[in-house]
Amino acid sequence: MTQPTLQISNLTKRFGGVAAVNGISLDVMPKETLAIIGPNGAGKTTFYNMLSGRMVPTEGRILFEGQDITGLPPHRISRMGVSRSFQINNIFNEMSVRENVEVALTAYRGDSRRWANIASRNRPVQDQADALLHQLSLSDLATKRAGVVSYGDKRLVEIAMVLATQPRLVLLDEPTAGMTPDETHRVTALVKALAQTGHYTFLITEHDMSVVFDVADRILVMHRGETLALGRPDEVRAHPEVRKAYLGDTDEELVQ
């Protein structure tokens, strides 16, 4: 039996008396793409914050590839192979697009040439950054200041930085939020292509249901911090409570 990439048991985060995430248990298998949906305030981002080390859980455990990562600082979790993107663009605005990616690559490659890095720019890192930008069709923007590229391109830079750390588990937080239909399509295609390479396990939160049903192998529906449903897209789509609480009974589009 293969070991799950992520084993989450009874994960809980309380702020004062309010439980933002309450007793979530879940296994994510290697190469799986799991989408997490739920209305605003359902606890998706808090859930991510615990997985990536931004917040320490009140209760529960998180195992990544069998190792306990509960409460570790973000850089340790990232080093182990878990990388996340952010719902609100979180990049280095004053640096070039390529430099943004270089920073993320340095973490992954940093150890090998650490002393030389203090006095010179690491060439292999620059080359790798260019390769990654090419892969995401961002080559033309490499020397542009990250703060001035379009919103959609910033979202892609964010994804490039996530991939640069060579993760095995990728947490995407609403990657298509605020994108044009064209850009959304680009990101969806990218996620699907990356999933097919078999190098990554994806968790993805998303408001756009067409994206969710397009990319997800399984869907976790959260409601008020708890698991409302967990299953394959068709199961979730047919789930009476999900339809009532979140998707809305009248949403004909989803039934089709």
Add this chain to the structure above:
Amino acid sequence: MKRRLTQLVLIIILALLVLLPWITPYFYIFIVTEILILGLFAASFNLIFGYTGMLSFGHAAFFGVGAYASALLLQSSEWPLLACLVVAVLTGAALALIIGYFSVRLNEVYFSMLTLAFGMMVYAVVHQWRSVTNGSDGIAGFQMTSLGLGLDLTLGNPSVYYHVVLAIVVAATALLYLVCRSSFGLILTAIRQNPERVAFCGLNVARYRLAAFTIAGAFAGLAGGLMAPFLRIASPELVHWSMSAEPVLMSILGGTGYFLGPFFGAGMFVLLETWITSWTQAWMLVLGIILALMVMFFRRGVLGTFLDWWLERK
């Protein structure tokens, strides 16, 4: 084109600095020696302020211990100056490592306050530990022996000492420039802009901050090590917290966004001080007005504002 021009300007400035003793009044040798030393001090400070985004109010501690290290060694040993400077560098770095270890984990105003507190502690130790530091009198009356490397120079001659300072400061500045432009420097810039994102890239932000703080301490120690033989004394004023304010003011005056900004600021600071004090006692008042105007209207500093304008131009 602009790159060429920049290089040309730098080469001309460097040539003028080398020829300075033959082209200016004797008095200016002292002024420019001081500018070079304080410029290095300010540039070392700007590695943690302008690049890494940490406002330290205790940078004089490293400058001061560097000054005391070289003064004490020149007084008690026959060591050549270069060996004394190596010790000054190591002393500055070691003290920065210790103070940084406790400080870099804190953010913003808490970091600033803790570095200020440590700076005051170092001042108190230097001021009170009479058996070693000679208290408020400081360490004076040491002999300038030799430079080292088998060079036979009369270090007591201000013009010779000026050239020694120029050579060492230029070499140190080149090294510091490499650090700023390196992969390491890139991470420091990233930390200034968004430390949290750097952590999510898998980098230990506290460790990078500590490394930057220690390197800055080493260069500040070197500047201090050059200052004591220049002044012929290492006194507690060099460690005082008001001395920690100087690199802050110089960096803001010159501009923190460009590598040479702090040097430019040091030049303005010393020259203005010299000129203004020659006709009024109220040098601090004038400096205050200039700084207030800078912060209100030219936040990028004098050199920064000029270069921003010039580089944006077609």
